[in-house]
Amino acid sequence: MQVQNEGVAAGTTASGHEDSGVENDYDQDNDAHHVIQPQLDTYEASTDTDEGYADSDASSFLSSILSDVRRGVEIEGRLYPSFGKHDYGMPIDEKELDRNDLQHHKYFLLLKERLFVAPIPSSQLSSGNTRILDLGTGTGIWAMDMADAYPTASILGVDIAATQPPFVPPNCTFEIDDVEEDWPYRAAHFDFVHGRDLMTAVRDWPRLMAQAYAHLKPGGWIQLCSTIPGALSDDESIPPDSGYVESGRLYFEIAERMGAPLDAPKAWARQMKDAGFENVQDEVYKLPMGPWPRSKRLRTVGRMEQIMILDGGFEAYMLRGYTQVLGGRAEDLTVMLERAKREVRDPSVHTYVQYWITYAMKPFER
Numbered sequence: 153m154q155v156q157n158e159g160v161a162a163g164t165t166a167s168g169h170e171d172s173g174v175e176n177d178y179d180q181d182n183d184a185h186h187v188i189q190p191q192l193d194t195y196e197a198s199t200d201t202d203e204g205y206a207d208s209d210a211s212s213f214l215s216s217i218l219s220d221v222r223r224g225v226e227i228e229g230r231l232y233p234s235f236g237k238h239d240y241g242m243p244i245d246e247k248e249l250d251r252n253d254l255q256h257h258k259y260f261l262l263l264k265e266r267l268f269v270a271p272i273p274s275s276q277l278s279s280g281n282t283r284i285l286d287l288g289t290g291t292g293i294w295a296m297d298m299a300d301a302y303p304t305a306s307i308l309g310v311d312i313a314a315t316q317p318p319f320v321p322p323n324c325t326f327e328i329d330d331v332e333e334d335w336p337y338r339a340a341h342f343d344f345v346h347g348r349d350l351m352t353a354v355r356d357w358p359r360l361m362a363q364a365y366a367h368l369k370p371g372g373w374i375q376l377c378s379t380i381p382g383a384l385s386d387d388e389s390i391p392p393d394s395g396y397v398e399s400g401r402l403y404f405e406i407a408e409r410m411g412a413p414l415d416a417p418k419a420w421a422r423q424m425k426d427a428g429f430e431n432v433q434d435e436v437y438k439l440p441m442g443p444w445p446r447s448k449r450l451r452t453v454g455r456m457e458q459i460m461i462l463d464g465g466f467e468a469y470m471l472r473g474y475t476q477v478l479g480g481r482a483e484d485l486t487v488m489l490e491r492a493k494r495e496v497r498d499p500s501v502h503t504y505v506q507y508w509i510t511y512a513m514k515p516f517e518r
Contacts, residue, residue: 177448182262184436187386189446190502251460255349256293258456259377261449262437262507267297268346269435270375270511276343280304285367287331287347287360292316292324294348299324305343312353331363332356340369348377352473355411357420361427368514374429375511378417379439382505389502395491396441396503399470402488406473417508429512437507444499461496 182188263269276282282305286295289309299307299321309316310329320326329336331347332354345364354360364374381403383396390397407414424432440454441461470489474480495501 179447179449182438182440182447182450184438184506186438188438188440188450188502188504190387190444191446191451191499251463252290253293254456254460256291256297258439258453258460259348259507261456262439262453264449267294267301268344268375268511269509270344270373271431272344272373276371277302278304279343282306282344283308283342284344284346285337285342286310287345288312288350288353289326290315290349292320292326294346295326296320296324298346331360335363335367337367339366340372341367343369343372345372345374347375349379350376351378351414351416352407352410352412354416357416358423358426361420361423361429365427365429365514370514370516372514373511374424374514375509376417376420377507377509380415380417380506380508382414383441383503384438384505385501385503387502389500391495391501394495395488395493396495399488399492402474402478403470406470406477409477410473417510420508420510421512424510424512428515430515432512433510435509435511437509438504439507441503441505442496442499442501444502458496462493 180186180189260267282302284298284305284307286298286307286309289295289311292309295307295309298305303323305323307324309324309326310331311326312328312330314328316326345368368374382400383390383394404414421432421434439457440450442458443451443455445451445454470485471482474485475482495503
């Protein structure tokens with residue numbers, strides 16, 4: 153089957169996003185086959201604020217789309233969801249919702265202003281009878297942007313917490329549900345199933361793939377995306393006693409004990425094939441940690457990643473697991489993460505993490 157990658161094309165913007173202004177500046181590909189070129193002047197990298205992303209202005213990044221958190225359990229001063237089959241590792245308080253919206257814009261730029269990369273024909277998403285399911289929708293920002301980009305499609309976002317805004321596009325709805333339970337939808341109902349950053353939320357990936365297959369129409373698509381948080385570098389600039397590497401090791405241990413290993417995306421392609429999908433493809437992108445790249449687009453992405461890490465991102469990922477799964481003390485975690493944050497601030501440390509995307513198509517009936 154010949155398909156053409158549509159996504160949301162570079163140069164266009166989804167709702168709520170300003171033009172990144174990168175067309176006339178140096179840019180480069182950032183898939184796994186390309187080495188990201190760093191800035192030669194590390195002093196310039198450490199003081200670069202031409203995108204307007206200085207630490208003092210970090211709040212200007214954060215979306216104002218928030219809603220009241222209606223239910224949850226407080227642990228070490230952070231609020232976590234109480235609904236769902238398993239304990240979820242990430243908080244759902246206002247600080248985390250701000251981070252989720254910033255995360256969405258970061259991924260949008262990382263993918264050159266595309267909301268998805270699966271080669272879904274535009275006609276399939278604009279047929280007037282298109283249904284799209286967003287798993288673990290969070291604040292609902294991806295679902296709302298898809299609703300604006302494809303106004304004739306019906307977008308449904310599901311999550312275990314009611315963290316979506318009350319005013320949404322007319323073709324977008326949200327429901328409280330746990331995607332690890334039986335899906336309450338008709339068979340062959342959706343054209344596109346999307347899930348992003350479901351790490352520590354899904355334990356049984358083969359079951360999720362099987363449910364997606366059953367509820368997709370023939371010719372429908374699935375796309376799953378997640379960061380694999382192990383720090384990597386192409387120029388051996390990670391210090392030998394790296395605090396970030398140590399925190400990453402602990403995070404992998406936490407997730408493993410929770411039954412939700414962080415390297416799960418590496419098995420998605422095989423699991424999709426086992427479920428019966430065709431046209432299975434992995435795409436892996438390098439996500440820089442800090443504003444060290446030469447490319448303005450990737451420098452912007454790295455600056456956003458840096459802000460999220462320095463403004464509580466590490467704690468969001470690790471606090472519940474470190475204290476309740478590993479039995480550690482919150483104050484010990486704080487000391488270790490301060491070491492990691494110093495590395496993220498250092499422009500001579502050229503680290504990145506992998507952003508893993510796997511997509512596939514349910515075959516047409518033969």
